[in-house]
Amino acid sequence: MLERQPLTLDWLPARSTVPAGCQLPFDDAIPILFWGENCKEQGRPFAQRREDGGVVFYVDLVATTLFMLSRWEETVITERDEHGRFPATASVAHRQGFLDRPIVDQYALILREWLKVLLPAWEPESQVFSVKLSHDIDHLGRFPRVSNALRTIGRDLLKRQDLQRALANGAEAIVQYVAPHRTQYARGIELLADWSREHGLTNDAFYFMAAGPGPMDGDYDVASDATRRIVDRLTGQGFEIGLHAGYDTLGNPERLAEEKARLDAVLGETHYGGRQHYLRFQVPDTWRHWEQAGLAYDATMGYADGEGFRCGTCHPYRPFDLTLDAELDVWEQPLIVMDATLFSYKRLLPDEADTRIGELAQRCKQVEGTFTMLWHNSSLSGEWEPWRQVYRHALGVLAKMQGAWTSEARPEDEKGGRVIAPVSHQITDDRR
Known part of the structure; x- marks a missing residue:
């Protein structure tokens, strides 16, 4: 797979992958990463009902799922960018043209259709599409x-x-x-929070740095009165606070633990999630380090240089460590799109970015997943000024897709006029 020439995968029409009469919520062609032995040469379909009533899959669903979720390719491909990151352009998904497809989730829905044929009385529970917005607080000034x-x-x-x-x-x-709590970037935090609340998107996460001021890190002290004031305001509004692990925590579990301890002291709690600064991540080491630090989840797994589905899914999952042959006790919530990817790396125009965000969100909704988007508090002013409307428009679209209320029209409980909060996926942890 790693040595295949670009754009040489087989693709099958979606309708040909499920039993006759069944319909998937998407009609995209489906990429085939791994055929069963000799199945391609024999012209086999994706799956087939046998005469004895059983079903045989000629496409290897398990191998594809493990390949994408474990990020095995990142452990054997040595290419890295100037920040030590595995780039999107080196990935199989990019080279084979399916980075914008949640292939693991699409395979799961195909499998579900076949299981429904095998188990006619089975009524699978559908998941509810949700939106998870997050904001890395790199700078306050x-x-x-x-x-x-x-x-x-x-x-x-x-x-x-x-x-x-x-x-x-x-x-x-x-x-x-x-x-310092009234700077342009600090006001950006307030705007992000206010806009989300206006649209009923109230589960945003704000990730604060605890590394202290540095050339590659933030310009603020998370324990300062000014920062605590901002954090208190956000928590008072019900928003989530997490760790934006510093640049030098990559490969340094001791430093990660030190930064987490600083944020623990500010928050008065020890179990929360976050994201690596600059999206610096090393598979599987970073997952191990986050588990060791007692962090609940990581939200780093997206590419800086390419939007889409790095892990092939938009559902939270627990990573499997192939070296340890064990599931890790930390969740991964993949990142689908980041503001800087569209603006700085792809150099899209605002209208193009707006369209792209909508397309990716729709793909997440089709597979009953969670659309995640990172928008920095510093991406609202200066050269980013035209992109304010991109973000605000995206909020309106996402709120409608999720079924959230807005400040203009909030559904009320028929009996008591109580506002009904939107339902969203939650990452649960039995250690809490």
Whole structure:
């Protein structure tokens, strides 16, 4: 599989993969990663009912599922980018053209149709599509140091000759050092929270850094009064707080544990999830380190350079460690799309990004999964200004897809006028 030439997989029409008369919620062609032995050469179908009533699958569902969920290919392909990340362009899914397909989930729905034929009395319970928005809080201020602010103001005056811009940046710099909880980026956190609440999308997660200020990390102290004030406001509104593990935690479980201990002290709890900074991840080590640290789940598994389904699924799952031959005691909630992927890596126009977000969300809904999207608090101003509307429009679309209420029209309980909260997938853990 790893040595196949790009775009050489077999693809079958969706309708040909299920029993006659059955219909899938999607009509995409289905990629075949692994045929059974000699099945392709013999012209076998995806699956077939036998004369004795049984069903035989000529496509290896188990191998495909294990291949995608375990991320085995990332342990044998050595290519990495400048941040030590396995890039989307090196993946089988990208090279074979199915990165935008939740192939594991599609296979699962195909299997369900065959099981319904074998077990006519069985009524499988469908899952409810849900939306999980998350926000990595990389920075609370635009200027890491006073010197950065002075250089920016100097460029405004001398190079751009823009006095108004210089005054605005000067005012922002003063706010950052006098009232850091009121900076442009801090207000971005408030906007993200307010917009989600307006659309009934109230299970957002805000991941804060606990590494301390550094060249590749944040510019704030998670234990400072200003940061605690922001965290308290979010928790008071019912939002989830998690860890945005620092750049240097990759391959360093001791540092990860130290950062988690700092956030534990701020939150007054020890069991929550989060995401690696810069999406830096090493399979299977990072999963092991998160398990050892007592973190509930990881939400890193998406690509910086390509949106889609890195793990082939949009459902949370517990990773299987092939080296240890064991399921790990930590959940993975795959990341489907990140703002910077569309803007910085793909260089999409706002309208193109809007369309792409909708397409990926629809694929998640078709397979009864969870659409996850990362939008930074710093991605609402400056060069990101035109993208504010991309995000706000996406919220409206996602709220309707999930069936959530909005501030304009909130469904009420017939008896008491109580607002009905939208149902969403929850990651549960028996250790809590």
